[in-house]
Amino acid sequence: MTGKDDYYNRAKQEGYRARSAYKLQQLDETANLFDDGDTVVDLGAAPGGWLQVAAEEVGPQGKVVGVDLQRIDDLDAHQVSTIPGDMTEEETRDRLRRELGGSEADVVISDMAPNMTGEYELDHARSVHLARTAYETATEFLKPGGDFVAKVFQGKDLDDLEADIEESFQYVRRVDPDASRDSSSEVYLVAKGFTTAPVATGDQLTVEITDTGAEGDGIATVEGFTVFVAGADEGETVEVAVTDVKPNFAFAERVE
Structure with a gap:
């Protein structure tokens, strides 16, 4: 056996x-x-x-x-x-x-x-x-x-x-x-x-920064989904590239 x-x-x-x-x-x-x-x-x-x-x-x-x-x-x-x-x-x-x-x-x-x-x-x-x-x-x-x-x-x-x-x-x-x-x-x-995120890693999109996170990142929303944008300030509209996607939020960086 x-x-x-x-x-x-x-x-x-x-x-x-x-x-x-x-x-x-x-x-x-x-x-x-x-x-x-x-x-x-x-x-x-x-x-x-x-x-x-x-x-x-x-x-x-x-x-x-x-x-x-x-x-x-x-x-x-x-x-x-x-x-x-x-x-x-x-x-x-x-x-x-x-x-x-x-x-x-x-x-x-x-x-x-x-x-x-x-x-x-x-x-x-x-x-x-x-x-x-x-x-x-x-x-x-x-x-x-x-x-x-x-x-x-x-x-x-x-x-x-x-x-x-x-x-x-x-x-x-x-x-x-x-x-x-x-x-x-x-x-x-x-x-x-x-994850049901409306964005994927590598996506490029234009977002409006509506708030600031605890770490100082700008916060945007895409179809109700939170995207943290490094180096962005509240009130800006910026083009970003998504760098990482989690179940409830994503990270992005400015596209220069």
Whole structure:
């Protein structure tokens, strides 16, 4: 028996519903996904191993909502709720909005996988489709600065998927948890720092400086988004180049 086969036995002994619970633990150790009190959305949550880990990590003040077409037996954790349904259907998305009570999620995680056909390219394509569905859900429900995790099978469309996700986050990396089986082609895309900024690094634009920040930088707003401009004074209208974009603000410099 290999070390990775031991995860199945460990799950039974430690009360987790699936060996995949250890994958999420290892993803969290690698990327620091969860904090006390976080709100987490778990897609493809059955049978509930990831729900158990997420509930442990966010604590009694947190909230964890699992979504899956399959039935998820109730967990002994008051902060966990479940929704039966398909995230491609608007009815399910409406139920998730109501369950979140109008709040946004700190983390969206997805362990969704297609029913395997044995045709590698087809299985890969289906896994990419599910990961894109999870990504679309994340962009709808995540708060700025939130994190996203999705499982996908390696293949020719992985680079494009990763590039698309990276457009909405500070960075994306591929993580292969030790708890994944040796024979598996799965990898997890871990995206940190969700941003809906209307500007991107390298953009050049003309802005009006309307205030001054604590560090003396000029402050402009672009579609309600804050941009700090070095060396600019209140009342000026200046052309700037964006140098760095964070989830809630950006930095820019004058273009001479």
